[in-house]
Amino acid sequence: MSAIPFPAPPADSEEVLALRAEFRAFLHKQLGGRSPRQRSDNWYGFSRDFSRAMGQAGYLGMTWPKQYGGHERSAFERYVVVEESLAAGAPVGAHWIADRQSGPSILKFGTDEQKETILPGIAAGELAFGIGMSEPDSGSDLAATRTKAVRDGDVYRVTGTKVWTSFAHKADYVILFCRTSGTPADRHQGTSQLLVNLKATPGLTIKPIIDLAGQHHFNEMHFEDAVVPARNLLGQEGDGWNQVMSELAFERSGPERFLSSIELMLQLLDVLKGRTDDAALATIGRLTAQLAVLRRLSRSVAAMLQNKQDAGLQAAIVKDVGAVWEQTLPDFARQLVDAEPDPRSASAYAGVLANIVHNAPSWSLRGGTREILRGIIARGLGTR
Template sequence: MQEFTFAPTAMPPAAEAIRTEVRAFLTEARDTGLYTPRRHSWSSFDPAFSAECGRRGFIGMTWPESYGGRGRSALERYVMTEEMLAGGAPVGAHWVADRQSGHQILHHGSERAKREILPKICAGTCFFGIGMSEPDSGSDLAAARTRAVQVDGGWRITGRKIWTSNAHRAHYLIVLARTAARSDSNRHAGLSQFIVPLDAEGIEVRPIYNLYGGHDFNEVVFDGVFAPDDMMIGEEGSGWTMVTGELAFERSGPDRFLSTVQLLLEIIDGSGPQPDRMAAVEIGRKVAELATLRRMSTSIAGMLDRDLRPATEAALVKDLGTAFEQSIPETARRLLALEPRIDREDADLAALLGHTVVAAPAFTIRGGTREILRGMIARGLGLR
């Protein structure tokens, strides 16, 4: 049976220097009114804040300077990310592009795509969505039915994608599509990925409103949308390899256990310097879980820095991390004398709790359902 040790990864001095730099920036940004700390910072959308992050060099940090990046390590980027999330910064507009889409373009895209798109991502002016999930297929990405048919100079894409966050205001999707029929012996064969501008002819974006009335999700319909040959990522048929590599970034970062950190901090503050026994035990348990998840996540960041592909380890962090996030509002309900309420404005603690209660059920769905992830983990451990 395969074992995973999650060896500890020490943060280099350069990473701690970045921590100081980001904290100073966030303090300045709050003091000048550039932002107010949000409930869930990576599901926000604030183009002005993203542009300022780009100006400060906090987007595309690990990418080469020739494409607008800063040539930093994955661990330095990790520290920047956790400071942004812990500070409640509204990073959602550039989040997907910085976390995964830009990385895919950098390593597997054409030179045209790199030159045209990466500098705009680094500047905080170009935003991406994820075109993976489809209706009726859940987290089974190998069941994709969206098709790309080769034509002169490129491909015509027809099909549907769903749960595409921010498709109504992003600039591009990376779309997973079938370029060949699925093989009975290998259901992952015949998949390819394409960079598709969301203002292209033949695209329709249909809103999906969530439980509290917000519009984050969408269904995207492709009706013969043209994608040039040089907007394919990687080789034809390499889509599954591209996707699994991309999901290692999506599933392992601090966004998979810090979504509700603002509420956890409120629980700690609300319990005071001398919490009763129950509060001390519950808070201590959550802080210990958080420390463990952070060690696992930083370990994966170190693996990614060494160009490894820790897909199973990332699935494990995502499964444990989102379960941790879901537990925070229940802890708050037990420890705080407070009635949650639904209020779409970033107001007080009751609204923060109410928003988190209704949002939390989705945490173990986004980025791959718990059932799919546990199947991946079992296979990775050699248990099935």
């Protein structure tokens, strides 16, 4: 069995510590009146105004070249901004996917025209993206994609369905993973990525998926001979699998993989103040220790990405272990506190608990199901 290395993340520099304090002050000014229930939504919250404020203050596209609206700062400086945003329960949905993975993919694989047209808009907080990967009956098995794009002169004609597309009803673009040749039996071969304008693509229909909490974050996207300009091909035709694997390292490794439920942890600590029984102390100690380990692993992946190392395997571990922590937190909370989850309750704790209980089942799906991730990890360990 092979070991999987996680390089030690560097200590925070003075510049990073100063940025953390500066950004906390920014968040307090922008979000000072946000309630615990609102904070528990963090990256499910969608606010164009907040994303524009982030862009204007220089907190988006932080690692990108200045010529594309970026700020040429380090991956760790960006990590600080992401971590503090989530901890504060900021409504990051209008820039989250674009800044985290779509922008870096365009920067790496895009044409000059794509970079010049799209990246400045993301850095300014003006352009929102969704993820066009998952499909009905295949989910995290991306290689089984059946959505087909056929070249027809200066356009691609796209037919197929995508599912679980966060904020497709509000976003401006998705990066669509599709098949430009062959069949699903070809697996990784013949796949490509297309930039799809959600506001101006004939033949595209977006339908809502309402989640357990009664909220509308997810969507289905139906492409019926939809017309996408050929110039919107991202990277090389047929190289979509390699490109999307590079993108998933950004998606799976960040602090959102263990901070989605952080408001419940904070509310739980508040409710348990003064409790000195063994059950409370042992549970909080265990949860805190696990959180510290997850944070270290995630920061290690950030260091690998900063050094342009392949972090796909390490990112899969962070995502899987983080989802387990997030999904078990409500169970521990309910063992320690005799309070029912109630979205209508005046109690901040009960309202936050209800929101986390309703949303937690999806957290082992987004970014790759547990079964897919553990297969990746098993191969990395040499046991499969």
